[in-house]
Amino acid sequence: MQTNNVARNSLPSPDDISAVHSERVAAHIRDAIANAGGSISFAEFMQLALYAPGLGYYSAGATKLGADGDFVTAPEISPLFGHVLARQCASVLDQVGAGDVFEPGAGTGALAVAMLSKLEELGFLPDRYLILEVSADLRERQETLIRSRCPQYLDRVKWIAELPARFEGVVVANEIADAIPVERFRIRNRKVEQARVAIDGKNFAWQFDLAPDLLRHAVMEIETDIGRALEDGYESEIAPGVSHWVTDISNCMRSGAVLLIDYGVTRREYYAPDRVQGWLRCHFRHHVHDDPLILPGIQDITTWVDFSAVASAAAEAGMDVAGYVTQAHLLMAGGLAEELADFANLPIEKQVELSGQVKLLTLPSEMGENFKCMGLSRGGIIPPPGLAASDRAHML
Numbered sequence: 054m055q056t057n058n059v060a061r062n063s064l065p066s067p068d069d070i071s072a073v074h075s076e077r078v079a080a081h082i083r084d085a086i087a088n089a090g091g092s093i094s095f096a097e098f099m100q101l102a103l104y105a106p107g108l109g110y111y112s113a114g115a116t117k118l119g120a121d122g123d124f125v126t127a128p129e130i131s132p133l134f135g136h137v138l139a140r141q142c143a144s145v146l147d148q149v150g151a152g153d154v155f156e157p158g159a160g161t162g163a164l165a166v167a168m169l170s171k172l173e174e175l176g177f178l179p180d181r182y183l184i185l186e187v188s189a190d191l192r193e194r195q196e197t198l199i200r201s202r203c204p205q206y207l208d209r210v211k212w213i214a215e216l217p218a219r220f221e222g223v224v225v226a227n228e229i230a231d232a233i234p235v236e237r238f239r240i241r242n243r244k245v246e247q248a249r250v251a252i253d254g255k256n257f258a259w260q261f262d263l264a265p266d267l268l269r270h271a272v273m274e275i276e277t278d279i280g281r282a283l284e285d286g287y288e289s290e291i292a293p294g295v296s297h298w299v300t301d302i303s304n305c306m307r308s309g310a311v312l313l314i315d316y317g318v319t320r321r322e323y324y325a326p327d328r329v330q331g332w333l334r335c336h337f338r339h340h341v342h343d344d345p346l347i348l349p350g351i352q353d354i355t356t357w358v359d360f361s362a363v364a365s366a367a368a369e370a371g372m373d374v375a376g377y378v379t380q381a382h383l384l385m386a387g388g389l390a391e392e393l394a395d396f397a398n399l400p401i402e403k404q405v406e407l408s409g410q411v412k413l414l415t416l417p418s419e420m421g422e423n424f425k426c427m428g429l430s431r432g433g434i435i436p437p438p439g440l441a442a443s444d445r446a447h448m449l
């Protein structure tokens with residue numbers, strides 16, 4: 054996601070319609086808190102704020118992605134991103150034989166449009182391009198975009214309500230893991246406390262209670278993995294939901310690969326001694342801040358991904374880690390130069406436009422370094438070219 058960092062008090066005010074909607078979401082969450090006896094875990098709060106049916110940020114009609122929304126993702130920045138991903142898919146589909154492509158959480162449909170056209174050009178147009186979309190509003194936007202930009206592929210696109218029981222081919226998940234609700238915890242007097250959300254007047258407020266066993270054990274496992282006890286006062290997140298999601302995807306994969314792209318780091322980096330406030334971020338109207346308890350239902354809440362946890366969940370389900378590279382390396386080794394082969398012959402305005410897009414996607418100060426691509430595979434798949442150079446899997 055591309056957004057500007059700002060202090061909470063310099064956020065823009067929501068328009069009247071958004072403010073009314075946010076109040077409806079807040080009332081729904083207040084009811085849930087009251088029904089739960091005064092507080093809910095942060096994971097439950099995040100689930101409601103993002104996914105409460107008809108109300109949550111991703112479930113209701115907020116614009117979300119793009120210039121008029123709250124953030125911009127790589128497929129929105131440039132079709133080059135989808136074209137290079139299609140090259141990686143083609144490499145896997147070639148090995149699998151007759152496989153499909155599956156995109157969970159397809160945003161506006163921009164990635165599907167870019168990938169389908171490139172896959173056809175490469176001679177690997179799949180029979181089925183599956184999309185699992187939890188947001189009815191985004192599903193509608195995806196269909197409208199595909200119908201207007203490439204109607205010839207519409208009969209291959211199938212919206213599914215749950216993970217397929219068996220899947221062969223390539224799963225492409227861009228910025229999904231960061232949108233899955235997380236638990237927050239802190240260490241206090243050598244004890245693990247769970248961050249919970251309670252009500253303070255009309256606002257939501259943090260409350261810290263002794264962590265339930267599951268969370269306490271998960272934190273102890275982190276400490277074992279990183280070889281250090283987390284310091285007193287240390288606060289962070291942990292994402293059991295991401296591990297479950299990776300397990301579910303891995304279990305349905307018969308043969309092929311999963312390409313998981315997101316901002317994230319290894320476990321040691323995630324729980325580094327100086328990262329004392331965790332990795333949670335909120336996006337509102339292209340501003341980024343760190344207060345998830347405000348603007349419920351009209352701002353995105355997201356966390357960076359612990360890629361070591363993703364690799365462990367996949368390995369437990371019998372998948373191999375086929376590579377862990379930065380987005381810049383994925384694109385550069387994966388065929389970006391080939392995509393730009395005609396660059397010198399393009400009109401100057403087009404060259405300027407493409408240069409800007411490449412910079413956003415690849416520069417370390419933009420999306421090039423913080424975003425990683427993790428490849429997971431089953432069935433002895435040779436990693437596609439984008440995962441082969443500068444693999445950092447040994448750091449996980």
Ligand SMILES: C[S@@+](CC[C@H](N)C(=O)[O-])C[C@H]1O[C@@H](n2cnc3c(N)ncnc32)[C@H](O)[C@@H]1O
Pocket residue numbers: 111118126127128129157158159160161164185186187188191226227228229232233298
């Ligand atoms: C930040 S958006 C990314 C959208 C798109 N992939 C892109 O790159 O533009 C996160 C998306 O993940 C979806 N999502 C969250 N949990 C999901 C799940 N368990 N299965 C499928 N999609 C999910 C949300 O509905 C949302 O569309």
